[in-house]
Amino acid sequence: MVTLEEIKEYLKSYDGPEINIMEVCGSHTAAIAKNGIPGILSPWIHLLSGPGCPVCVTPSSYVDKLLELAMEPGNVIVTFGDLLRVPGSTPVNLSQIKGKGARVEMVYSPLDMVPLAKNEPDKTFIFAAVGFETTTPAYALLIDTLIRDQIQNVKLLTALKTMPEVIDHLCANGAPIDAFLAPGHVSVITGYECFEPIARQYRIPFGVAGFKGQELLAAIYGIVKLVGQGRVVNFYPSVVSRQGNAAAQKLIDQYFERADVAWRGLGVVKGSGKLLKDEYSRFDAGSRGLVEDHKANRACCCDKVLMGKMKPTECPLFGKVCTPMTPQGACMVSTEGSCFTWLTNHRTQ
Amino acid sequence: MESIMCVALPGTVLEVKDRSALVDFSGNRVTAKAGLVDVKPGDSVLVHAGCIIQKVSMQEAEEMTALFQELDALEEV
Numbered sequence: 122m123v124t125l126e127e128i129k130e131y132l133k134s135y136d137g138p139e140i141n142i143m144e145v146c147g148s149h150t151a152a153i154a155k156n157g158i159p160g161i162l163s164p165w166i167h168l169l170s171g172p173g174c175p176v177c178v179t180p181s182s183y184v185d186k187l188l189e190l191a192m193e194p195g196n197v198i199v200t201f202g203d204l205l206r207v208p209g210s211t212p213v214n215l216s217q218i219k220g221k222g223a224r225v226e227m228v229y230s231p232l233d234m235v236p237l238a239k240n241e242p243d244k245t246f247i248f249a250a251v252g253f254e255t256t257t258p259a260y261a262l263l264i265d266t267l268i269r270d271q272i273q274n275v276k277l278l279t280a281l282k283t284m285p286e287v288i289d290h291l292c293a294n295g296a297p298i299d300a301f302l303a304p305g306h307v308s309v310i311t312g313y314e315c316f317e318p319i320a321r322q323y324r325i326p327f328g329v330a331g332f333k334g335q336e337l338l339a340a341i342y343g344i345v346k347l348v349g350q351g352r353v354v355n356f357y358p359s360v361v362s363r364q365g366n367a368a369a370q371k372l373i374d375q376y377f378e379r380a381d382v383a384w385r386g387l388g389v390v391k392g393s394g395k396l397l398k399d400e401y402s403r404f405d406a407g408s409r410g411l412v413e414d415h416k417a418n419r420a421c422c423c424d425k426v427l428m429g430k431m432k433p434t435e436c437p438l439f440g441k442v443c444t445p446m447t448p449q450g451a452c453m454v455s456t457e458g459s460c461f462t463w464l465t466n467h468r469t470q
Numbered sequence: 471m472e473s474i475m476c477v478a479l480p481g482t483v484l485e486v487k488d489r490s491a492l493v494d495f496s497g498n499r500v501t502a503k504a505g506l507v508d509v510k511p512g513d514s515v516l517v518h519a520g521c522i523i524q525k526v527s528m529q530e531a532e533e534m535t536a537l538f539q540e541l542d543a544l545e546e547v
């Protein structure tokens with residue numbers, strides 16, 4: 122079997138046709154930068170960051186709605202930390218209005234809301250339910266628990282996205298991609314079979330990858346060898362199977378339905394998200410119709426970065442006006458955003 | 471600030487009670503929801519946003535060997 126050294130040697134000395142590989146998952150973007158992987162690759166192999174950071178692809182109207190809900194007396198906004206500093210259609214963010222009297226709590230799991238809500242029945246707890254397929258089961262489990270425990274004062278403001286549809290959208294709209302690193306933890310839930318029709322249609326290989334340096338290198342090696350072939354190969358078999366987690370899929374389907382949703386910079390992509398079904402609308406804080414997307418700074422190029430058409434370093438604001446302390450676009454806010462990880466790891470290629 | 475949204479971490483199940491499990495992450499103990507996967511003490515599991523999303527399989531090494539043999543065979547075609 123090929124050794125890690127041989128893989129590194131192969132990827133370093135590769136001198137075939139130029140290859141663009143997109144990593145679609147924000148955690149991959151972060152892991153690639155942390156492990157210094159661009160420096161191990163031949164100058165003919167390019168890694169592009171895709172639309173896989175859930176915070177970065179949330180449209181401004183979602184953030185505006187969240188801010189509006191936060192200002193209503195009696196509401197408590199609950200979120201994962203990353204969303205605190207994302208600007209909506211104005212530069213204002215959740216963290217600033219928190220200072221102005223809005224109540225915002227940070228948690229580790231959506232399920233942590235259950236005791237909070239039980240303790241303060243006179244308040245309405247609204248979870249900023251952002252995420253991809255990996256996180257959606259946690260929201261489904263939350264709804265399950267709310268129904269079982271008859272808790273009335275918890276709602277979700279959802280911005281739930283699905284990967285296969287947006288990848289299809291990129292391929293159909295001319296994103297310059299020869300191979301995909303498929304998102305490892307999304308595939309844990311969905312199974313890797315969901316990428317097979319796209320791989321076949323566009324003759325692009327997908328390598329499902331883990332998050333350690335050697336796992337990423339193995340997957341990159343594999344898809345470089347498979348360029349031009351519409352195959353999906355699983356380089357993360359310890360947790361990913363072809364069918365995924367059936368129990369999680371079933372629970373998601375019980376509460377959520379497929380929907381056309383908006384992505385920051387990409388607009389509305391058909392069937393690329395989930396919304397609570399009508400019969401569970403009592404748990405919805407107003408997630409439907411949040412499709413508008415205004416840039417806080419008109420020069421921000423997040424849309425092109427998310428499609429792999431531009432590197433973060435090519436944005437005129439990168440590292441000057443736009444920094445992690447003064448983010449102009451969502452890609453600079455999240456620790457998994459392309460612009461954030463490129464800047465903080467001094468990545469240039 | 472550490473992003474926790476997409477990160478999923480492997481840990482070891484110490485005990486299972488109702489629909490929750492106590493999971494050890496090299497010394498850090500966390501309670502995670504066990505509703506999506508059947509688990510028992512000793513299982514290695516992947517946890518995301520407070521939920522166990524999969525068991526970590528131990529056959530991985532064999533599968534990877536087979537995969538790389540296949541990839542290497544591509545070169546000889």
Ligand code: SF4
Nearest residue numbers: 422423436443450460
């Ligand atoms: S550097 Fe800032 S302004 Fe430019 S694309 Fe990235 S987030 Fe947007």
